[in-house]
Amino acid sequence: MTIVYLGALLAIAVALSLLMALAWVVQQRTGNSGWVDTIWTFSLGIVGAGAALWPLADAAPNARQWLVAALVVTWSVRLGSHIAMRSAGIADDPRYAAFAAEWGADSPRKMFLFLQNQALGSIPLVFAIFVASRFPSDALRVQDYLGALILFTGIAGEALADRQLKAFRSDPANKGKVCDAGLWGWSRHPNYFFEWLGWLAYPVIALSVDYPWSLATLLAPIFMYWILRHVTGVPPLEEQMMKSRGDRYRAYQARTSVFFPLPPRTHSGHQGAAS
Structure with a gap:
């Protein structure tokens, strides 16, 4: 059981890291850091639903797994859509823009590290979803x-x-x-x-x-x-x-x-x- 949980933890970490690397690419190409929060929200929804439905001993997902997956997807779609509409109407997010101004020429590298830290900090959120879906x-x-x-x-x-x-x-x-x-x-x-x-x-x-x-x-x-x-x-x-x-x-x-x-x-x- 411990191996399963630790394996899920590793898979969650890798998936979030890759998706936030994608968020960095989008932010760098568009210049609009508002898309970072959009991608983060949808990423949690995707990885969270995947974690909730992770097979238990090769068995089909049970009712609780489907419930937890539905909860995180509902949250992700609502919030992600709201942030996406807001981001589409702005040139840049003032919070991230302030960070970029402070970082200066080193902004791209520091933004990448910042988003990877965000991925790292999101691991407990998705792991909580995984654990909740697996109540025995x-x-x-x-x-x-x-x-x-x-x-x-x-x-x-x-x-x-x-x-x-x-x-x-x-x-x-x-x-x-x-x-x-x-x-x-x-x-x-x-x-x-x-x-x-x-x-x-x-x-x-x-x-x-x-x-x-x-x-x-x-x-x-x-x-x-x-x-x-x-x-x-x-x-x-x-x-x-x-x-x-x-x-x-x-x-x-x-x-x-x-x-x-x-x-x-x-x-x-x-x-x-x-x-």
Whole structure:
């Protein structure tokens, strides 16, 4: 059993490395680093579904394997399509563009290494999918349905946050303002929160005292929280918003939770989407 799991881990690592190398080629040829996140999302969907359906002792995939594969594909198609449409409408992603400016002439090499590190960091995510799909029971349990509910809640919440932000930005009267409509009044990054929430599905499906490998699924939400909250998600976006919105964004920060949705604070005395 250990050999099977370690073999899957190696296959996942190689597949993600190759796909992120492809993302580097696309980024270098188009000059639009927005396609990096598109390819990363679809890569996780492809490799994750493949890992979930990996044959068990030459047996056909069971109901749980199909369920987990369907969950990751649904997530990947929704988010990947959203990022792809966004990337098609921009010249470059400001976050990656800032990295390129900082790296200077060494940017191509450092971008390649950055994307390979991203592939390395994605291994726990796909391995969590693999482990969850292999819970040692053919019959679906309440945990499996609860995991699916959590993931679909994450997808729905993220999609709603994306729509609310798009609607806000599409109104010319809101130019230069900070969106605090709907979910954005409860969290400065509700799309990131719901993205993180979805990754809790796999520990919920897998965790059991009779399944030691299930502990590996905890790495997925832990890693996703760290990367979104402290690395490539919140910090660069907040820095960008401070530069473009200044005091408006400071007021928004003062009254709105950074990640987990909470009722807005009222002590700052600022109200409305214009703040």
